[in-house]
Amino acid sequence: MKHILTSIWSQVVTLYLVLQHTFTKTDTVQYPEEMPYLAPRYRGRIVLTRDPDGEERCVACNLCAVVCPVDCIALQKAETEDGRWYPEFFRINFSRCIMCGMCEEACPTYAIQLTPDFEMCEYDRQNMVYEKEHLLISGEGKYPGYSFYNVAGKSIKNKDKGEARNESAPVDVRSLLP
Amino acid sequence: MQGLLIYLIIFGTIGGAFGGAAVLVWFERRLLGVWQDRLGPNRVGPLGIGLAFADILKLFAKEDWIPPFADKFVFVFAPTAIVMAMLLGFAVVPYAPGIYVVDLNIALLFFLGMTSLAVYSVLLGGLASNNKYALLGGLRSAAQMVSYEVFMGLSLMGVVMLTGSFSLVDIVNHQAEEGWFIFTQFFGFVVFMIAGIAESHRLPFDLPEAEHELVAGFHTEYSGMKFGMFMVGEYLGLILISSMLATIFMGGWLGPDFLPPIFWFALKTFGFICFFILLRAAVPRPRYDQLMTFGWQYLLPLTLINLLVTGAVVLWL
Numbered sequence: 226m227k228h229i230l231t232s233i234w235s236q237v238v239t240l241y242l243v244l245q246h247t248f249t250k251t252d253t254v255q256y257p258e259e260m261p262y263l264a265p266r267y268r269g270r271i272v273l274t275r276d277p278d279g280e281e282r283c284v285a286c287n288l289c290a291v292v293c294p295v296d297c298i299a300l301q302k303a304e305t306e307d308g309r310w311y312p313e314f315f316r317i318n319f320s321r322c323i324m325c326g327m328c329e330e331a332c333p334t335y336a337i338q339l340t341p342d343f344e345m346c347e348y349d350r351q352n353m354v355y356e357k358e359h360l361l362i363s364g365e366g367k368y369p370g371y372s373f374y375n376v377a378g379k380s381i382k383n384k385d386k387g388e389a390r391n392e393s394a395p396v397d398v399r400s401l402l403p
Numbered sequence: 404m405q406g407l408l409i410y411l412i413i414f415g416t417i418g419g420a421f422g423g424a425a426v427l428v429w430f431e432r433r434l435l436g437v438w439q440d441r442l443g444p445n446r447v448g449p450l451g452i453g454l455a456f457a458d459i460l461k462l463f464a465k466e467d468w469i470p471p472f473a474d475k476f477v478f479v480f481a482p483t484a485i486v487m488a489m490l491l492g493f494a495v496v497p498y499a500p501g502i503y504v505v506d507l508n509i510a511l512l513f514f515l516g517m518t519s520l521a522v523y524s525v526l527l528g529g530l531a532s533n534n535k536y537a538l539l540g541g542l543r544s545a546a547q548m549v550s551y552e553v554f555m556g557l558s559l560m561g562v563v564m565l566t567g568s569f570s571l572v573d574i575v576n577h578q579a580e581e582g583w584f585i586f587t588q589f590f591g592f593v594v595f596m597i598a599g600i601a602e603s604h605r606l607p608f609d610l611p612e613a614e615h616e617l618v619a620g621f622h623t624e625y626s627g628m629k630f631g632m633f634m635v636g637e638y639l640g641l642i643l644i645s646s647m648l649a650t651i652f653m654g655g656w657l658g659p660d661f662l663p664p665i666f667w668f669a670l671k672t673f674g675f676i677c678f679f680i681l682l683r684a685a686v687p688r689p690r691y692d693q694l695m696t697f698g699w700q701y702l703l704p705l706t707l708i709n710l711l712v713t714g715a716v717v718l719w720l
Contacts, residue, residue, distance in 0.1 A: 240682070246438045255445075
C-alpha cells in the first residue's frame with residue numbers, strides 16, 4: 226500500500242515540477258536573428274595568426290598536421306633567405322575538420338588558433354578547402370605580443386644564437402672539460 | 404430541431420473536430436517546447452500556427468505508397484476506420500443546451516462502442532502491414548484496449564447509477580442540481596481519465612507505437628495521408644476523451660453566467676487537453692507488463708469498490 230501511494234505521489238510531484246517550467250526562461254535562442262554567446266575559447270573556424278611585426282607565425286613544423294586526428298591539415302615547409310621557416314602552402318579541409326582543437330594545442334608558436342565562428346556552410350564541398358590566404362588573418366589572435374623568433378634559440382639573419390630575449394649566451398661545451 | 408440548425412451543428416462539429424485536431428498538432432509541439440525550456444515551432448505565420456497547414460500540405464503532397472507485401476484493401480481501410488469511429492463519437496457530445504447533434508438515450512454506450520471500434524483500426528493496420536513491428540504494435544494495442552475498455556465502461560456506471568440515465572444531456576442537467584461528479588465520483592473520474600488516455604493511446608500508455616521498441620508500432624508501414632489519418636484519429640480521440648471528461652465529470656456547459664455555456668464547455672475541454680499534453684511531457688512510459696498489472700490489479704478493484712459504494716449509497720441513502 227505504501228508503495229502504491231509513494232508511486233502515485235511521485236507522479237503528482239513530477240507533473241508539478243514540469244508544470245513549473247511554464248514560467249522559466251527558454252534555454253534556446255532564435256538563432257539567425259539572435260546570436261548565441263560563444264566564449265572566446267570556443268572551438269570554431271581555424272585561423273593562422275601573425276606575429277607583432279606582421280610576419281606569419283607558422284614555422285611549418287608539421288606538428289598540427291601530425292596531431293590532427295582526421296588528417297585535414299596539409300602543409301609544405303619552405304625557408305626564407307633570413308633562415309626563417311614558413312609554410313609554402315597551408316591547406317585545411319574543413320569538410321573533414323572536427324574542430325577538436327588539437328592543432329591549436331600542439332602549435333609551438335601560437336600560429337594556428339580556433340575562433341568563435343561556426344558559420345562556414347557551403348553548397349559546394351570543394352569550397353570547404355581553405356588555402357593559406359583564406360586562413361591567414363592580419364592580427365595576432367589570442368596571444369598578442371608573442372613572436373616566436375624573438376624568444377627562440379634558432380639563429381636567423383640579424384639574430385644569432387644567444388641573442389634572443391631571456392636567452393643566455395651559448396655555453397662552450399669544451400670549456401667544461403677538466 | 405429546425406432543419407438548417409442541425410446541419411449547421413453537424414458541419415460545425417466535423418469542421419471543429421478536424422480543425423481542432425490540425426491545430427493540436429501544432430499546439431502540442433509548442434506546449435511541449437514550453438515545458439522543455441525551448442520555443443517550439445514558431446516560424447510559420449503568427450506564433451507558428453501556420454505549421455498546422457504546412458503539415459497537412461506536406462502529408463497531402465507525399466507519395467501515396469502501399470507496400471507490395473501488404474493486404475491492400477485492409478491496409479487502405481484501417482486508417483479511415485479510426486477517423487470515422489472518432490467522428491461518430493462526437494455525435495453525442497452536448498456542447499451547450501440545444502447545441503448537440505443528437506441526444507441519444509444510450510449516448511454513453513454509443514460513445515463506448517465508438518471508442519471500441521477505433522481499436523479495429525489499429526489492429527487491422529498492424530495486421531495488414533505484414534511487418535513484425537506493426538504486428539507487435541497491433542497485438543499490444545489489442546490487449547491494452549480490451550483491458551482498459553473494461554474499467555472505462557465500469558468507471559462510468561457510478562455516474563449512470565446516480566443520474567439514472569445514459570443520456571449525456573441528462574447527466575449534465577443532473578450535475579446542475581447535485582454538483583459536479585468529479586466530487587462525488589472522484590475515483591470514477593481518475594479511472595476514466597487513465598483508461599481514456601490508454602484508449603486514445605496517448606503518451607504514458609502509447610505502447611502500441613512505442614518508438615524505442617517498435618519503430619512506430621502499428622503505423623510503421625504507413626506514409627502520406629494514410630499516416631495522417633492515424634495522426635488525426637489520435638488527436639480526434641484526444642479531443643473526444645477531453646470533451647467527455649468535461650461533460651461527464653466537470654459539468655459540461657455549466658458555469659457562471661457571464662460567459663455563454665459553449666465557452667465553458669470549450670474551456671474545460673481545452674484544460675483537459677493541456678493536462679494530457681502535460682502528462683506526455685512529464686510521465687515516462689511504463690513497461691508492458693507494468694501496464695497490464697496496473698490495469699488489472701489496481702484499476703479494476705478500484706472501479707469495483709467505487710461501483711459497490713455508489714450502489715450502496717444509492718440504495719440506502
